[in-house]
Amino acid sequence: MSPYRGIDHVVIRLQSVEALHALFAQTFGLPVSWPLQHSPFASFGWVNVGNTNLEFWAAAQNDDLPQDAQPPLVHGFALDPGDLGASVALLAARGIACKTPKPFRTQTSEGAWVTNFTNAVVLDVSSDACCVFFCEWDAEGTIYPWKEKLDAAQRNARDKAAFDACGGGPLGIVGVREVRLAVPDVDEAGKAWRALTGSDGADAIALTPDVSLRLLPRGTRGSSIETLTFGVRSLPVAKAFLAPRQLLEASPDGELRLSRAACDGLDLRLVEAGA
Structure with a gap:
């Protein structure tokens, strides 16, 4: 049994969200699943990339991050638990600790308190610079930029339809394929991640x-x-789109590395989906 249904969103911390959001939404032609919003605490927005969302987040303050891990950085990702209580209990049985679930609540126009989402950080695979957490959404929340009452599964279905309609944009994106995570101890980290995921892959x-x-x-x-x-x-098709726009830099064999100047310094790459 898996403790989660998928990756709900990837959190990308930035000093300013506009440029990278525009690159994915406008240049790469991918659907916006959460329009850009600006608030006193942060500017943020989501773009769908097929099998998850990219959350571009520029906080007013970055005091929660170490001085040597300030934006820009891929800060982590949210797991869709289905049933948060059951997921936390399952991980506890596997020896993986989570923080106590914390709901984010707001009031309706009638004054009733509702939960928008509840987060629980998976402590044994997280650090100050990498946060992996469960995120359970509630359809009755007040913060969403859409009118429909959608739970996570319904929102994913809506986003999938929009992504399928765009065909992955001119790059032909099909989704996130790999996350490369630097860790102090590969063996110890591997044990924790395999307990979380249930994966038995040797590599x-x-x-x-x-x-x-x-x-x-x-x-x-x-x-x-x-x-x-x-x-x-197709890597050749993607390269033909990116190269004349100066959106590529020197890349390893079998990969295309997006220009870090265009990606706010982040290391973002493309591979052939079947590779």
Whole structure:
């Protein structure tokens, strides 16, 4: 039994959200699942990439992050638990600790308190620079920029229809394919991640059937996501779109690395979906 149904969203922390949001939504032609919003505490918005959403988030303050892990960075991702209580209990049985679930509540126009979402950080695979957490959404929340009352599964169905209609945009994106995570101890991190995911892969760990996690060794500093890789239907087609727009830089064989100048310094890559 899996403790989660999929990756709800990937959190990308930025100093300013507009440029990267525009790159994915406008240049890459992908559907906006949560329009850009600006509030006193943050500016944020979501773009759907097929099998998850990218949440672009620029906080007014970044005091929660270490000084050596300030934006821009891929800060982590939210897991869709289906039933949060059952998921936390299942992980506890596997020896994986979670923070006590914390609801985010607001008032309706009638003054009633409702829950928008409830988060629970998975402590044993998280660090100050990499937050992995359950996020259980409630359809009755007041913060959503859409009128419908949608739970996570219904929202995903809506977003899938929009993504299918765009065909993955001119790059032919099919979804996130790999997360590369630098960790102080690959063996210890591997045990925790395999307990979380139920994956028995000797090399890459299956976060979902179509998204793998690759652990990389790195000194004593806490874990952090180094690279986010997307699958595309054809690398030559993607290259033909990106190259004349100066959106590529030197890339390893079998990959295309998006220009870090265009991606706010982030290491974002493309691979052939079937590779």
